[in-house]
Amino acid sequence: METKHDLLIQNKRDIQFKFSIRRKFTVIRGNSATGKSTLFQMVSDANSSRQSGVTISCDVPVKALYEIGFKYELENESGNIYILDEDFGPLKSREFAAKALKSENCFILITRESLASIPYSYKEIYNIKTSGKYHSLENIYPEYDSFHECDYMVTEDEDAGLEYYQSLYGDKVKSSHGNSNLSKSGGPDTLLIGDGCAIGTSTEKYCSELLSDLTRNTSAQYTKSKLNSCYLHQCCCKGTKCDFYTRSKKID
Numbered sequence: 001m002e003t004k005h006d007l008l009i010q011n012k013r014d015i016q017f018k019f020s021i022r023r024k025f026t027v028i029r030g031n032s033a034t035g036k037s038t039l040f041q042m043v044s045d046a047n048s049s050r051q052s053g054v055t056i057s058c059d060v061p062v063k064a065l066y067e068i069g070f071k072y073e074l075e076n077e078s079g080n081i082y083i084l085d086e087d088f089g090p091l092k093s094r095e096f097a098a099k100a101l102k103s104e105n106c107f108i109l110i111t112r113e114s115l116a117s118i119p120y121s122y123k124e125i126y127n128i129k130t131s132g133k134y135h136s137l138e139n140i141y142p143e144y145d146s147f148h149e150c151d152y153m154v155t156e157d158e159d160a161g162l163e164y165y166q167s168l169y170g171d172k173v174k175s176s177h178g179n180s181n182l183s184k185s186g187g188p189d190t191l192l193i194g195d196g197c198a199i200g201t202s203t204e205k206y207c208s209e210l211l212s213d214l215t216r217n218t219s220a221q222y223t224k225s226k227l228n229s230c231y232l233h234q235c236c237c238k239g240t241k242c243d244f245y246t247r248s249k250k251i252d
Contacts, residue, residue: 003106005058005081009042012053017042017128019137021081025100025120026108028128028137035128035135036110040064040085065107071099078104085110092117116180122194150191156182160227165193167232 003023010016017039028036044064045052056062058081065073065082067089073082082105090096091109097117100107109115126137151172155165158175165173173193176185182194211222220230 005060005106007062007081008057009039009046009062010055011042011045013133015042015133015135017135019126019135021106021108021124023121023124024106025118025124026106027115027120027125028108028110029112029125029140030127035130037085039128039135040083040110043083060106070096074099074103074105081106081108083108083110086112091115148191150189152186152189153191153193154182154185155193159225160223163227164231167227 004020006020008016008018015038017035028039030036042054043056043062046054046056046062047064060079060081062081062083063073065084065088070088070090084091084107091111092113092115094117097115100118109118109120122141123139125140127140129136129138149169153165153169153173154176155162155173156176156179158177162173162175174185176182176192179194182192186192208222208224212224215222221228222231
C-alpha cells in the first residue's frame with residue numbers, strides 16, 4: 001500500500017482537518033482540547049452515517065478503529081487508513097503491534113504515550129495546529145542541520161554505530177543500550193544521538209541489509225555488529241580504485 005495520502009475531513013459546520021500522511025504509522029500528540037478527539041469523532045461519524053454531515057476526501061478509505069473487532073479488521077482488510085483514539089486499550093500491546101505490522105493498512109495513532117512496539121518515525125510525530133475552524137498537522141521535532149560536540153554524548157547504538165562515534169569523539173561517547181533507553185540517559189548538558197532509521201521506522205533493517213548487499217565480498221563489507229575500518233581510515237593505497245569512496249572524502 002502506498003503511504004503518501006492527502007486527507008480532507010470536514011463537517012457541515014465547516015470544521016476542517018487537512019493534512020497528509022507519508023508513512024505507515026503517523027502519531028498525533030498534544031494536550032487536551034487541541035482537536036485530537038474531534039478528529040477521531042468526525043471520522044467515526046462519517047463511517048457510521050451518511051447523514052452525519054461529515055465528508056472525508058482521500059484516495060483510500062479512512063476508518064475509525066475500535067477495540068471490538070480490531071483483530072478481524074487487521075487480519076482481513078487492506079488498503080485502509082485507520083485512526084485510533086487515546087482510549088484504544090490494545091494500542092501499547094505487542095499483539096496489536098504485530099497485527100498492524102503485518103497488515104497492509106496505514107495507521108493514525110492519537111496518543112500521548114510512547115509506543116515501544118510500534119516502528120514510527122520521529123518525523124511523523126505531530127501536534128494539531130489550529131486556525132479558527134481549520135486544522136492541520138505540524139511536526140513536533142524539528143530538523144537539525146548541525147552537530148554540536150558535548151562533554152558527554154550518548155548514542156542508542158551499542159555496536160557499529162557506537163564504534164563510529166567513539167572513533168570521532170573518544171570515550172566521551174557512551175551507549176544507552178537501545179533506543180528505548182536513550183531519553184533516560186544523561187542530563188541537560190548531554191548530547192543524545194538517535195539514528196533516525198532506528199527510532200520509529202522499519203527502514204533501519206532495510207538500509208542495513210541494502211548496505212550489506214552492496215558491499216558484500218569487497219574491502220568495504222559492512223556488518224552491523226562491528227564497523228569495518230574502511231569506513232574510518234584513509235586506507236586506500238595510492239592509485240588503487242575504490243568503488244565506494246575516494247581518499248579525500250572518506251572521513252567527511
